[in-house]
Amino acid sequence: MKIKLLAIGKTDDKNLQTLIEVYQNRLKHYINFQLEVIPDIKNVKNLSEQQQKDKEGELILKKLAPTDELILLDENGKEFKSIEFSKYLQKKMNSGIKQLIFVIGGPYGFSDEVYKKSKGKISFSKMTFSHQMIRLFVVEQVYRAFTILKNEPYHHE
Numbered sequence: 028m029k030i031k032l033l034a035i036g037k038t039d040d041k042n043l044q045t046l047i048e049v050y051q052n053r054l055k056h057y058i059n060f061q062l063e064v065i066p067d068i069k070n071v072k073n074l075s076e077q078q079q080k081d082k083e084g085e086l087i088l089k090k091l092a093p094t095d096e097l098i099l100l101d102e103n104g105k106e107f108k109s110i111e112f113s114k115y116l117q118k119k120m121n122s123g124i125k126q127l128i129f130v131i132g133g134p135y136g137f138s139d140e141v142y143k144k145s146k147g148k149i150s151f152s153k154m155t156f157s158h159q160m161i162r163l164f165v166v167e168q169v170y171r172a173f174t175i176l177k178n179e180p181y182h183h184e
C-alpha cells in the first residue's frame with residue numbers, strides 16, 4: 028500500500044518544512060509515502076468561504092483514482108491513541124487498498140462533495156490546528172505508527 032498526504036497550499040515556514048522533510052525521509056524506510064501539495068487557488072479574495080471550499084474540493088477530487096481510499100483529517104473525526112492508529116494502518120494494509128490518501132482541508136475545511144467521497148475522518152484533537160501545522164503532525168504520527176508496528180524504540184506509552 029502507498030500512503031499519500033494531500034494538502035492545499037505551500038508551507039512558507041522553512042522550519043516547519045524542514046521538520047516535515049525529516050519525517051518524510053524517515054518514512055522512506057517503511058512505506059511509499061508522498062506529500063502532495065495542491066497549489067493555492069488564485070484570486071481567493073474574490074471568493075466566498077463556500078466557493079473556496081468548493082473549488083478546493085474539486086481540486087482534491089480530481090487527484091483521486093477510483094481505487095484510492097480517501098480519509099479526511101477533520102477535528103470532528105475519530106480520535107486514536109498512537110498504538111490504535113498503528114493498528115488502523117496495519118488493517119488498511121491488510122485489506123489490499125492500493126493507496127490510502129489522507130487529506131488536509133483548506134482554511135475553511137472541506138466541501139460536501141469531499142465529505143461524500145471520503146471513507147472516514149480522523150481527528151488529531153478537538154482543537155483546530157492550521158492546515159500547515161497538521162501536516163507535520165500527520166507525518167510524525169505515520170512514522171510513529173510504523174515504528175510501533177516494527178517494534179522499534181521510538182514510541183513510549
Ligand SMILES: C[S@@+](CC[C@H](N)C(=O)[O-])C[C@H]1O[C@@H](n2cnc3c(N)ncnc32)[C@H](O)[C@@H]1O
Nearest residue numbers: 100101102131132136150151152154155156158
Ligand atoms: C484551519 S483547519 C479548518 C478548520 C475548519 N473550521 C473546519 O471545519 O475544518 C484546516 C484543516 O486542518 C486540518 N485540521 C485542523 N485541525 C485538525 C484536527 N484537530 N484534527 C484533524 N485535522 C485537523 C483539517 O484537515 C482542516 O480542514
